[in-house]
Amino acid sequence: MAAWAALLAVVLALSCARERRLLAADAAVGVNWGTLSSHRAPPAVVVDLLRANRIGKVKLFDADAGVLRALARSGIEVMVGLTNGELAGIAGSPAAADAWVAQNVSRYVGRGGGVDIRYIAVGNEPFLTSYQGQFLSYVIPAMANIQQSLVKANLASYVKLVVPCNADAYEGAVPSQGVFRTELTQIMTQLAAYLSSNGAPFVVNIYPFLSLYQNSDFPEDYAFFEGSTHPLVDGSNVYYNAFDGNFDTLISALGKLGYGQLPIAIGEVGWPTQGAPSANLTAARAFNQGLINRIMSNKGTPLRPGVPPADVYLFGLLDEEQKSTLPGNFERHWGIFSFDGQAKYPLNLGLGNPVLKNAKEVPYLPSRWCVANPAQSLDNASTHLKLACDMADCTTLYYGGSCNGIGEKGNVSFAFNSYYQMQKQDAKSCDFDGHGLITFLDPSMGECRFLVGIDDSKSSAAASCGNCCGVFCGVSIFALWLFMYLRMMSSA
Numbered sequence: 272m273a274a275w276a277a278l279l280a281v282v283l284a285l286s287c288a289r290e291r292r293l294l295a296a297d298a299a300v301g302v303n304w305g306t307l308s309s310h311r312a313p314p315a316v317v318v319d320l321l322r323a324n325r326i327g328k329v330k331l332f333d334a335d336a337g338v339l340r341a342l343a344r345s346g347i348e349v350m351v352g353l354t355n356g357e358l359a360g361i362a363g364s365p366a367a368a369d370a371w372v373a374q375n376v377s378r379y380v381g382r383g384g385g386v387d388i389r390y391i392a393v394g395n396e397p398f399l400t401s402y403q404g405q406f407l408s409y410v411i412p413a414m415a416n417i418q419q420s421l422v423k424a425n426l427a428s429y430v431k432l433v434v435p436c437n438a439d440a441y442e443g444a445v446p447s448q449g450v451f452r453t454e455l456t457q458i459m460t461q462l463a464a465y466l467s468s469n470g471a472p473f474v475v476n477i478y479p480f481l482s483l484y485q486n487s488d489f490p491e492d493y494a495f496f497e498g499s500t501h502p503l504v505d506g507s508n509v510y511y512n513a514f515d516g517n518f519d520t521l522i523s524a525l526g527k528l529g530y531g532q533l534p535i536a537i538g539e540v541g542w543p544t545q546g547a548p549s550a551n552l553t554a555a556r557a558f559n560q561g562l563i564n565r566i567m568s569n570k571g572t573p574l575r576p577g578v579p580p581a582d583v584y585l586f587g588l589l590d591e592e593q594k595s596t597l598p599g600n601f602e603r604h605w606g607i608f609s610f611d612g613q614a615k616y617p618l619n620l621g622l623g624n625p626v627l628k629n630a631k632e633v634p635y636l637p638s639r640w641c642v643a644n645p646a647q648s649l650d651n652a653s654t655h656l657k658l659a660c661d662m663a664d665c666t667t668l669y670y671g672g673s674c675n676g677i678g679e680k681g682n683v684s685f686a687f688n689s690y691y692q693m694q695k696q697d698a699k700s701c702d703f704d705g706h707g708l709i710t711f712l713d714p715s716m717g718e719c720r721f722l723v724g725i726d727d728s729k730s731s732a733a734a735s736c737g738n739c740c741g742v743f744c745g746v747s748i749f750a751l752w753l754f755m756y757l758r759m760m761s762s763a
Contacts, residue, residue, distance in 0.1 A: 298566045298579035300620050301328025307591040309693045310610045310725045314341030320612045320630040325622040330584045334375035343385040350390035358394050358409035368416035377424045396437040431471040435538040438477050441524040445505035449523030463530040472581040476539035479513035496561030508573035519574040534581040541586035546601030547671045556616040567621040592664035600666035634726040641691035641701035642684035644708040655703040656686045663689035674719035692724035
């Protein structure tokens with residue numbers, strides 16, 4: 272309670288209580304940029320990708336220095352993340368909060384850094400049921416300390432705090448019956464009061480795909496936006512898609528706390544392209560395009576007609592092959608782009624480009640692959656395949672994956688290559704007791720792509736330099752040309 276009182280005092284000191292109001296501005300589409308991959312494109316390449324696609328908002332899950340440096344002077348609005356693992360330390364120490372803000376916000380904002388940080392996400396889905404209340408007591412104290420640190424840094428009027436929540440924080444058989452889980456009522460009241468007073472939105476992650484994946488009775492067409500033969504009737508309101516129903520359930524839950532007019536932003540929403548029967552390119556394109564079209568139409572929902580979400584962050588920008596597969600193999604395949612920034616399917620983000628543009632100047636490793644040695648029997652290869660897949664990503668080999676059904680030899684080759692590329696093409700990593708063979712012929716088959724990894728050494732250099740190469744590289748090339756010219760003249 273002391274932390275809550277301190278937080279409220281800071282908010283009231285910044286401004287008088289504001290009249291609650293909806294955000295009437297059009298929704299903006301942004302993306303989540305996750306980095307759980309062993310094949311990370313240089314941050315500067317990813318920022319160029321964002322700019323080429325006119326994406327003006329990005330949500331991060333941490334405050335990675337290389338990523339933030341690359342975002343400097345890009346014009347992209349940024350949400351940085353305070354991880355769940357950092358909550359306890361920040362909640363218990365104002366000094367730790369000061370240090371975090373100085374290290375991850377102050378140094379990048381303004382003339383010194385040029386990063387347009389608008390939000391700090393305090394935790395990521397900290398109220399998730401599966402966490403069993405692990406972070407519950409830390410969220411409000413952490414917010415109080417970070418808020419005070421922002422005040423000290425003269426950033427509190429510009430950088431806002433939010434708490435991305437999973438949709439399992441509330442429930443209801445129909446939207447009008449929406450309520451927060453009983454154990455969350457007090458903390459959600461405190462959170463809503465802070466957000467309302469500080470002009471920040473309630474951030475929620477909504478995933479109709481998971482509803483379909485986890486419930487065999489869930490109507491498939493209700494997960495999309497083309498209309499449903501199984502609409503949800505709630506009094507005079509009829510819901511034809513799961514997104515609107517979920518959104519209005521949250522509005523009802525907030526209304527029961529006295530904050531029914533609080534702006535809402537969608538922190539994560541999307542559809543995976545592999546790893547489950549309903550995860551494929553066609554479904555992902557249909558869902559994401561349907562979502563964008565609906566958001567851009569400003570139709571709103573039955574409980575908020577004509578008012579779209581404050582912001583919508585697609586999940587995600589890139590595939591992340593190091594994410595946990597505990598929820599399902601699809602967890603590694605949410606990107607609208609593959610790991611290397613290549614568009615998976617045509618998508619109009621409503622930002623000026625009719626389709627997605629691919630990343631350029633990706634520093635790939637040499638074009639070589641590791642495959643099963645045709646001179647060796649596959650009888651003893653299964654053990655090596657398992658070891659390779661324990662370390663590298665083989666989710667596309669399984670049911671619902673683009674490489675499912677390529678045969679035993681194909682499976683072994685794919686697993687070997689995945690491990691080989693993860694090891695940055697170290698020749699020893701393609702040995703497998705003689706069962707592996709390095710080839711310069713692309714072994715990809717149909718839709719099954721055998722990847723070539725990214726050169727980390729170039730990624731590191733690009734990350735540390737950001738976009739600084741332009742002038743320097745031009746001068747270097749000119750100097751080299753001049754040197755060669757003078758040398759030829761002197762020998763003539």
